[in-house]
Amino acid sequence: MPELPEVETVVRTLAPHVEGWTFGSARLLRPSTLLPLSLPLATLEGLTIKRVWRRAKLLMLDLSGEDSSNQIRPEFLIFHLRMTGRVTPKHGSRPDKHTRCIFPLSHPGEDDKTLFFDDIRTFGKIFAATRPLLEKWDFWATLGLEPLEMSIDDLAGRLIGARPIKTALLDQKTIAGIGNIYADEALHLAHIHPLKPACSLTNKESGRLMKAIKAILGKAISQCGSSIRDYRDANGNVGAFQNSFAVYGRGGEKCRKCGSILQKIKIGGRSTVFCEVCQKLK
DNA sequence: AGCGGGACCTGTGGGC
DNA sequence: TGCCCACAGGTCCCGC
Numbered sequence: 466m467p468e469l470p471e472v473e474t475v476v477r478t479l480a481p482h483v484e485g486w487t488f489g490s491a492r493l494l495r496p497s498t499l500l501p502l503s504l505p506l507a508t509l510e511g512l513t514i515k516r517v518w519r520r521a522k523l524l525m526l527d528l529s530g531e532d533s534s535n536q537i538r539p540e541f542l543i544f545h546l547r548m549t550g551r552v553t554p555k556h557g558s559r560p561d562k563h564t565r566c567i568f569p570l571s572h573p574g575e576d577d578k579t580l581f582f583d584d585i586r587t588f589g590k591i592f593a594a595t596r597p598l599l600e601k602w603d604f605w606a607t608l609g610l611e612p613l614e615m616s617i618d619d620l621a622g623r624l625i626g627a628r629p630i631k632t633a634l635l636d637q638k639t640i641a642g643i644g645n646i647y648a649d650e651a652l653h654l655a656h657i658h659p660l661k662p663a664c665s666l667t668n669k670e671s672g673r674l675m676k677a678i679k680a681i682l683g684k685a686i687s688q689c690g691s692s693i694r695d696y697r698d699a700n701g702n703v704g705a706f707q708n709s710f711a712v713y714g715r716g717g718e719k720c721r722k723c724g725s726i727l728q729k730i731k732i733g734g735r736s737t738v739f740c741e742v743c744q745k746l747k
Numbered sequence: 748a749g750c751g752g753g754a755c756c757t758g759t760g761g762g763c
Numbered sequence: 764t765g766c767c768c769a770c771a772g773g774t775c776c777c778g779c
Contacts, residue, residue: 468772497755522773547773549757563757586756588773628749637774644772693772694759713772734751736770 469642470685479699480517482554489569521641539593550589609641621671631659658746
């Protein structure tokens, strides 16, 4: 599910509901949802959510609070939604069969609410971390370029190796935030064949690719992401960008640009759809 | 180094 | 209707 535009949409829809709110006693219904390196969720109690933001596909909550005890307290609560994770604030709801974690929240002068982490396929992860813990784990260094902020030189400098360009785009250590949908869409918009070796892109092609990535991600964000099946924002709403796909999920259909039949192949185990006329391998 | 395959999971849709 | 298989927005790990 969520790639960069979906996580960005979750950030925007979640922030107004939880910023300034304070954690009560969290309940972890599925222990493996919490990363082994994470602090226990009990350490969240009494901490306040200062800011909701995003790095790559990670949903980040900055925390703050008085440290009256000697207990080590997390400075971040991090969610990776993977394929089917959902974060939803609700009033007075009960967990359902897919609820993996429950975070009670309070705020002076307001009715209590609960932040639910639901995840059908259970691939999603939660991580409560201190700054030193993240550094020790090399957390920031292993994350690739932020696509909306990269320059042509940033991107070109990362396109090394003979691996297919599609594989490079999906490698989160290279560029962080692009997934299977937006990789295919960006390559089609940039007129680049997904199997073209990453290192073989000309400067012109790298430039086109950078612009295409930003254009596709920006448009998807403006349409609140793509909902193929499970994705919902923090208000439970679907995105709209799935109605604008040029190639993703359209194998065997006609290219909207040139009318030829779109090809569907596997690259790195992932379904890949492209137009062999618009995206020449050469 | 880089690839394919399998693992982790549940749910859905198509073919028969 | 029902069974079986393929496949799904992500990532990690293994062996070749």
